[in-house]
Amino acid sequence: MTETLSPTDVLRVRVHALGLTATSWARGEPEASGAERIAGVARRMLAVQGQDWRSARWALGVRAPGSAIADVEAAFAERRIVRSWPMRGTVHVVxxxxxxxxxxxxxxxxxAGAPKRRAFLGMSDAVLERxxxxxxxxxxxxxxxxxERDALAEAWTEAGIDWQSNWRYHVIWWICQNGMATFGPIGPSGEPLLVRAEHWITAPRQYSGDDALRELAVRYARCRGPFRVNDFAWWTGLTVAEARAGLVAARDAGELAEARARDASGDPVSGAAGRLWVDPGSLGSAVSEARLPEWTLLAAFDEHLLGYTDRTAQLDQQHFDRIVPGRNGMFLPTVLRKGRVVATWKRLRTKTGGLEIASFPDTGIDAPALAPLSRDWADFHGVETGGISVVQPADAG
Known part of the structure; x- marks a missing residue:
């Protein structure tokens, strides 16, 4: 019999799969080092948004309670995790x-779009090769x-190449996207440095063709909870046909299950919107009965929202512009209450520090209840905790 899931069921299983509940997989083994726990989070999450380096570190840390920035740096130094472009032309930690x-x-x-981009930049294939x-x-x-990126660019100049400043990102993306390089150890600037991938990554996993599509489907399901085929296709950058092929292969292997969505009133959702895919292991009573955390403090670009195209279980659509002001693609840090986004936040650039919470309208923010989360964030970053202030933003329009 096909499982049916209400919006609350979807939210509960997603939050657990994302490593954000008290009984989550993300707690790790007690004897594991901080670097091992951080690497375990990255491995379980498959890929964590990494274009905002500061936010990426907290996205890992919040899922490994008690960890610190030093543990993230150690995970990079020990070659457990890297920063690169696994899909969609977007930087992730993997x-x-x-x-x-x-x-x-x-x-x-x-x-496929790289030649057109180089033509726009005025970069010939011969120059790229050099x-x-x-x-x-x-x-x-x-x-x-x-x-460092600057040191790499200096090497181009020393080699007598007449290059333009707007070429640098494309060249670095190209050598990383093609697996020739990756970002590994943390440099003096506090960000990962470029290294040759073949020398840095000593034990790569091997999947290709249909096996790779199946593995993507299985791993995405384990760390994202119930989803629709369009979620998976968008997240991986695959076509819907390719995404569906991976899902079907995983289902036929017994590694994925299909479910049906119910709306808030309990009625079945018709059509493609009602068809969900889910890790069979996430439907057990231990997960379905897991208590959602009262409050959670997430990084900008967190996979809690960026992992899906359909985010209605986690966020009221009317508040989307508060998360992405002007719909400019810049996702702000969020505050969750029982798994749903109820506010955004930022660190105050004052002598005493602290956090400023921008509440959504008609949402009560319990500042004292957020104090432990603020301390966790401060401890992770090695800074003073400071206080918490709550502001009510003007209507987003």
């Missing part, structure tokens, strides 16, 4: 062993110490 096969499964989608050649020589010379 377990080191997973980046290669993920790119192999999704590269055909993002690389830039790549010099880059790899420089990275080989640097070894596991890695290179």
């Amino acid at each position: 377990a080191a062993e997973d980046i290669g096969w993920m790119q192999g499964a999704t590269n055909h989608r993002v690389l 830039l790549v050649e010099v880059s790899l020589v420089a990275l080989d010379a640097a070894g596991t110490a890695g290179l």
